[in-house]
Amino acid sequence: MKIAIAQLNPTIGDLAGNARQILDAAQQAIAQDAALLLTTELSLCGYPPRDLLMQPSFLEAMAGTLEQLARDLPLQLAVLVGTVVPNENAAIAGGKPLFNSTALLQHGQIQQYFHKRLLPTYDVFDEDRYFEPGTETNWFYLGDRTTGLKVGVTICEDLWNDEAFWGKRTYPTNPLIDLAAQGVDVIVNLSASPYSVGKQAVREAMLRHSAANCQVPILYANQVGGNDDLLFDGSSFGLNRQGNVVFRAREFESDLTVVEFDKELGDVKPGAIAPAITQDDEEIWCALVMGVRDYVRKCGFSTVVLGLSGGIDSTLVAAIAAAAIGAENVLGVLMPSPYSSDHSITDALDLAKNLGIRTHTVPIQPMMEGFDQGLAPIFAGTEFGIAEENLQSRIRGTLLMAISNKFGHLLITTGNKSEMAVGYCTLYGDMNGGLGAIADVPKTRVYSLCRWLNEAMQFPNFALPDAFCLRAVATPVIPPHVISKPPSAELKPGQVDQDSLPAYEILDDILERFVERHESLADIIAAGHDAATVEKVVRLVTRAEFKRKQAPPGLKITDRAFGTGWRVPIASRWLPTVRV
Structure with a gap:
């Protein structure tokens, strides 16, 4: 039977x-x-x-x-x-x-x-x-x-x-x-x-x-x-x-x-036994491509837009989107500021060429100057700081939302799990959008996925289903400089992420232990992490809850994501410490 x-x-x-x-x-x-x-x-x-x-x-x-x-x-x-x-x-x-x-x-x-x-x-x-x-x-x-x-x-x-x-x-x-x-x-x-x-x-x-x-x-x-x-x-x-x-x-x-x-x-x-995927990176890639494809389709969209900065995160998201719905349906928007490096623009354009996606460039310096002039009276006597840096992100977020509204594109955000965890993201700026494609992907995994993709695309018999393969293939599809350069938001001269955060290898291990494994601070320190660093990271996670509550839905790939299953209060006085 x-x-x-x-x-x-x-x-x-x-x-x-x-x-x-x-x-x-x-x-x-x-x-x-x-x-x-x-x-x-x-x-x-x-x-x-x-x-x-x-x-x-x-x-x-x-x-x-x-x-x-x-x-x-x-x-x-x-x-x-x-x-x-x-x-x-x-x-x-x-x-x-x-x-x-x-x-x-x-x-x-x-x-x-x-x-x-x-x-x-x-x-x-x-x-x-x-x-x-x-x-x-x-x-x-x-x-x-x-x-x-x-x-x-x-x-x-x-x-x-x-x-x-x-x-x-x-x-x-x-x-x-x-x-x-x-x-x-x-x-x-x-x-x-x-x-x-x-x-x-x-x-x-x-x-x-x-x-x-x-x-x-x-x-x-x-x-x-x-x-x-x-x-x-x-x-x-x-x-x-x-x-x-x-x-x-x-x-x-x-x-x-x-x-x-x-x-x-x-x-x-x-009976028939389909081969199982054996590499985590390949499995995650398939899951994210499927998730983007179905979210776009089931929400009634056919095209997407994203900010293309030349950084590792937007690079991965663009590749996922191109594989999910076709390169011809993806628009990458470059929004350089006076602090953007030349390689950020060339890296973004090289990626777009490799993927075959469309691009449009909107320099934001004139808009930055307009905000500076408008805010000059109330900001008088203060120093350049986070408020001015975040204005750049919010200008970009506004531009992307305008393009989304005008042409009916779904705006995909490019923030990763490490950033979402510690609040290294800007409300009403880079957090704008309808879907967080890599919001549950730690930064170290972002790098791993990009390296894997470059290696995988070199093989003519790439084992993924046709629906999950990029329409246009270049070797390497991810420009090598995107992977090798230090990560930076480029919101001020010479800025790199590690000015504000621990090295991502350290940060992601602390986050995995605290967020996913529910380890105590004492246990995390006992695993070899510096006590001051652990307390700083946990403090950042706790204080960023208000941002996460306003983030778009993010595709879940881990056992503990900042989504449906994350139920942490915003207005809370509890802050974990080593000395309890």
Whole structure:
């Protein structure tokens, strides 16, 4: 008996469009003689729908779309669709008004609902805000009871409570153990598991352990694509009873895979295994390109604009944008000031030529002089400082927003995670824009990505999908001087970033330990960092919270990003110190 796994890229709220994706996948499944089609978590509405779930009209439209989908699907094919179901007992017994559910569609009707049992409330997840946890062990017969399959149904987090693997139990129940006790032939999982660097290895290790422990094959279908700040890598896969991977879908692309369950063997037979990306830089590149592409497309844009300074950050963002939506759809704006070096202009133009993107140059000295004249009376008797430096950034931000408004381009910001962490960025200046493409990428990783890209583009059989390859290739695509020169905002003569910040290798290690690993200051110092430097960095992180709250959404690639899952107060007196 064949089972098809559809790795879908839904757009949140596009009920009709998402239903068409499921219908298309169903036709492909039928063509390959599949009996069951597995889709992803909340595949009908897209994940995460967030407060759309509080709109009655949205819920009514979803229910109607699900019923129509059941009628439109091939009659003989059983299809598992992620959807939302009202909790009819909420008004009487209390609880949340909805369930995060899977609907079994077959023979033109909704045959059965299965409710998600484990609801995550950490990091970017807030499912307890909307959903009531299911209490029943979910399974159904595919075919008749004698010759068919007993299929166990789980939804995303239901897989993530293996006490033996994690060394702890987060929830009181383990749906996998419950299903194994029911004697199911196979466990399927509809998932929307957000991407972070290296996460697929964790997923596969966890489910290898679970499949072998329960002696039940597991088929895992994960959402793909970008939805706001969250990225989903797909990477759907399946394991046999021994915990061996028997299929793997492509990463960062929609895909459909068919596997066969051998009833006599009581196991899933080996199928197609897509090669896994093995380098972190390549994986991050694919994630960011996909994220920019989907954010542009799903928000209704077709072109982007960014400030092109000749620095490493804007260079990487321009390359990502060109790969995501085509070089012909990217405009780089050079805005030199009297403090801009000649190499900044030539580096930016060399990059634009390599990528094939359009450029426009707007010198900002006349505007700077206008501001200086206007502010001269109130600034009289003061020295040149941060206020004047930031004016340059705000002039540039205003120009970019004007171009964005005039021509309908999406403005992409170019700030990295290191800058966002310590506030080395200007509100209403370089922070202007609709998307932070590398806002979760530390500065040291920016350099690493640029070096990797230059190396990767030298190979004619570059292993990335066509959609993620640059339209025009030069070797090296990133001008070498961009990588080798000291980073600088160029807001005053001879300025370099290290005038204000520790070396980025030191800064990024401190930030990773403090922001992502939640290490104490004492532990960070014990790891070899200077105490004064650590306290300075932590003080900068704490005081920059007001800036981060006003930043555009940034694509999440780490386990701890300054986005949906970052919930730190602005008006706070708490400042971590070594002496507590």
